[in-house]
Amino acid sequence: MKSVLLLTAAAGLMFGQDWMHFQGNPQGHRYSALKQINKTNVARMRPAWTFQLDKTDKFEASPIAHNGILYVSEPPSDVTALESRSGKVLWRYKRVLPDNVPYCCGRVNRGAAILGDLVFIGTLDAHLVALDASTGHVVWDVAVADYKKGYSSTVAPLIVKDKVVIGSAGGEFGVRGYLAAYEAKTGKEAWRLWTVPSTGEKGTETWLGDSYKYGSATTWVTGSYDPEINTIYWGTGNPGPDWKGDKRAGDNLYSNCLLAIDGDTGKMKWHFQFTPHDVHDLDSTQVPILVDEMWNGKMRKLVLFANRNAFYYVLDRTTGEYLLGKQYVRQTWAQPELSDKGRPTRMPNTAPTPGGTVVYPNSPGATNFQAPSYSPLTKLHYVMTRDEGGVFYSGDDTYKEGSWYLAGRFVSKPGEEASGAIKAMDPKTGKAKWEYPMSSPSWSGVLSTAGGLVFAATADGDMIALDDTTGKLLWKYPMGGKAFANPVSYIGADGKQHITIACGHALFAFVVD
Amino acid sequence: MRNTILSLWFAMAAFAQVKAPMDEASLRNGQTLYQFHCAFCHGKGDDGMAANLVTPNLVHAPTDSSLVNIIRVGIPGTDMPPALGMSDEEMLQVAGYVRSLGRSAPVSVEGNAANGKAIYMGKGGCAGCHMVGGVGGKMGPDLTLIGAMRSPSNLRTSIVEPNAAMVGGWTMVHVTLKSGTKVSGIRMNEDNFHISLRDSKGKIQTLAKADATKIDRDLTKSSMPAYGKVFSGAEMTDLIAYLFSLRGAM
Numbered sequence: 001m002k003s004v005l006l007l008t009a010a011a012g013l014m015f016g017q018d019w020m021h022f023q024g025n026p027q028g029h030r031y032s033a034l035k036q037i038n039k040t041n042v043a044r045m046r047p048a049w050t051f052q053l054d055k056t057d058k059f060e061a062s063p064i065a066h067n068g069i070l071y072v073s074e075p076p077s078d079v080t081a082l083e084s085r086s087g088k089v090l091w092r093y094k095r096v097l098p099d100n101v102p103y104c105c106g107r108v109n110r111g112a113a114i115l116g117d118l119v120f121i122g123t124l125d126a127h128l129v130a131l132d133a134s135t136g137h138v139v140w141d142v143a144v145a146d147y148k149k150g151y152s153s154t155v156a157p158l159i160v161k162d163k164v165v166i167g168s169a170g171g172e173f174g175v176r177g178y179l180a181a182y183e184a185k186t187g188k189e190a191w192r193l194w195t196v197p198s199t200g201e202k203g204t205e206t207w208l209g210d211s212y213k214y215g216s217a218t219t220w221v222t223g224s225y226d227p228e229i230n231t232i233y234w235g236t237g238n239p240g241p242d243w244k245g246d247k248r249a250g251d252n253l254y255s256n257c258l259l260a261i262d263g264d265t266g267k268m269k270w271h272f273q274f275t276p277h278d279v280h281d282l283d284s285t286q287v288p289i290l291v292d293e294m295w296n297g298k299m300r301k302l303v304l305f306a307n308r309n310a311f312y313y314v315l316d317r318t319t320g321e322y323l324l325g326k327q328y329v330r331q332t333w334a335q336p337e338l339s340d341k342g343r344p345t346r347m348p349n350t351a352p353t354p355g356g357t358v359v360y361p362n363s364p365g366a367t368n369f370q371a372p373s374y375s376p377l378t379k380l381h382y383v384m385t386r387d388e389g390g391v392f393y394s395g396d397d398t399y400k401e402g403s404w405y406l407a408g409r410f411v412s413k414p415g416e417e418a419s420g421a422i423k424a425m426d427p428k429t430g431k432a433k434w435e436y437p438m439s440s441p442s443w444s445g446v447l448s449t450a451g452g453l454v455f456a457a458t459a460d461g462d463m464i465a466l467d468d469t470t471g472k473l474l475w476k477y478p479m480g481g482k483a484f485a486n487p488v489s490y491i492g493a494d495g496k497q498h499i500t501i502a503c504g505h506a507l508f509a510f511v512v513d
Numbered sequence: 514m515r516n517t518i519l520s521l522w523f524a525m526a527a528f529a530q531v532k533a534p535m536d537e538a539s540l541r542n543g544q545t546l547y548q549f550h551c552a553f554c555h556g557k558g559d560d561g562m563a564a565n566l567v568t569p570n571l572v573h574a575p576t577d578s579s580l581v582n583i584i585r586v587g588i589p590g591t592d593m594p595p596a597l598g599m600s601d602e603e604m605l606q607v608a609g610y611v612r613s614l615g616r617s618a619p620v621s622v623e624g625n626a627a628n629g630k631a632i633y634m635g636k637g638g639c640a641g642c643h644m645v646g647g648v649g650g651k652m653g654p655d656l657t658l659i660g661a662m663r664s665p666s667n668l669r670t671s672i673v674e675p676n677a678a679m680v681g682g683w684t685m686v687h688v689t690l691k692s693g694t695k696v697s698g699i700r701m702n703e704d705n706f707h708i709s710l711r712d713s714k715g716k717i718q719t720l721a722k723a724d725a726t727k728i729d730r731d732l733t734k735s736s737m738p739a740y741g742k743v744f745s746g747a748e749m750t751d752l753i754a755y756l757f758s759l760r761g762a763m
Contacts, residue, residue: 100601172598356553395549397598404598411553411594415733439705460704476706 017491019065022111022156027290028224030373031448032489036497037512038451042465042475044512049087051507059502062111062486068493076107077123079131084492087509091136101125102150102402104172111156115184120164122153128166128182140187150175150402156222160232160263163190167219174214174240174405181266191266195236195254203253211248214399216240217255221285221369230263233303237283243352243408244394251276256284258305260320270320275309279351280333281363282309289374289381304427306372306383308365312430326430329366329385333359352392352408362390363410371445371486378468380433381425382454386441389413422456434471445486457483461503479503531578533609543610546603550596558614559664562678569615572661580608592681622665622757629755632748651715654680660759668756675735685736686710688720689727
């Protein structure tokens, strides 16, 4: 056993074949440089093992793989270490949650993070916990926010140098959003960036009266990091309350933004607001993808962003300059063309009303927390998209600490069925090079690999492998559950490349012999 | 094991104690919440397109705790979604209001149920597609408990204007295969690659989408014809009286 661990540790170090971040790398690519599994042999891919949960909450985790061990966050706020060849349990951390923790959309967790000997997990009661990677024992446990106010942490933390960056959830409870960084070794808070200004601060003028006090703008999907310029890129969620905007007239900064943040100080360098004054719950909490590419004949540091609001964006990530914005999924809330600064023009009569307003996309949006992928081989940005109309209703809600603050609701447009597609977006044009249609929209993310493959799960739990240049289906396997998670790839303790994804209430690992 | 059974017993005992509040203030609040969250599908309780709530016994929710649980998580596989935006206390208030609707629920309506049954079996030909008590066809919903689940007005709409009372899980699909063969039936499952349907003989088939040239789905059109002009006014009243009497063994 010991020699196996040593061997696999060596393999991991030698070839960099682990999966060490939520998105595989800090730049947010969800791309694996492994090519043991490739276009010529993927037809022979088979399940190696299945690990089953002992609970029925939604399983949204994206595992971390390091030195032959998988660190899997389980719902609601647990971590399990698995031996990567067999899927057998090595240790378990089970968090005891207080009664009556308010939460929005399931008792979920999207992943752990790792740095050195420590594994980090954000919890439903808004703590950040550091666990010993070899035992699962708690090394430190700090309250990041007060869960009684509606705060929770469902996001996978992001490692930035010697810090652990953790986002907030609770945007449906009128909380004040933040992004916070903690010293990995000690759990001491290093900085905190509030995503909504407080009294007297710049930005409050974008909120009617004191409505900023319940402004939300939470940060519940992991952002990206550029070590070269020490900058974090992180998307923010909807303003509160979700579906009634007249009480919070104005642009509502910094909701629905991409924020560029100094990694050492937490100071905001710039912001770009995709959806000013959102009234359809179009959180801009998608994963920003950082690439260096030629743009109009000049090499530039870019950030690619496929937004829930149905527009695809390219920005200069050093300055925040808007370079491109194109509608990529059906939408009716805005004019199809953005302004030359990237600002949308809202269509008339699209705000929610007491009697209901039909708008595309529905509240779940054009894409959501499904992780995108970028392949440096094809230079394509793979996005899981949804196409569905919604009926939006506005109502009344008074803010009460720890209670829902929605002021409305939505239903799917009756008489229609939602569909979806994996779109291979070309950042140069903002258009899809190919599309793989889905009979119903999937909540799975996408992984691309150096084997020339794109992996994802359909809404019905079929794991699929597509050709990364054509979108042609090359392999599939029915996992028999609904997928809400993102695939990862790494070299297991057996020296084999694994493709691993959570589906239903189980984790599936696939290999080629 | 024993500990498990004991803790299960305690959990169930705690669960069973959930009781919807019936005081005036709670009912009023429950009604306001109901109007916002439930009325879109359930109407006033007995005039919506969804299940009738003006009934003393809710088929899916015999107890207050099961009613709150349905409000909380919905009924998977049906059109009933989970509630979003209500606290536990508010869900209990909605449950109380829903219970209050059933307090004075009628158990019968005007019309002659025995005549209605004859129309159902004879002129209407309803048993060709619908089953009652294990007897009948398979192309439409089982009606054994329909009187406990649907209001008289909803039953009338379903018969006169079926397209206005569509039920989830009964979508008719028409598949044209490459061979030219056409297959129609009730969709039982559909994923990216296959579609499973049950034809009029009750035969279940799974077809590969790759073998199909065309798939039509009747999303806004019920497979049931409109019967408004088939029956006289009195016949319709009798038929509804019969359907409303179908409450299984409850």
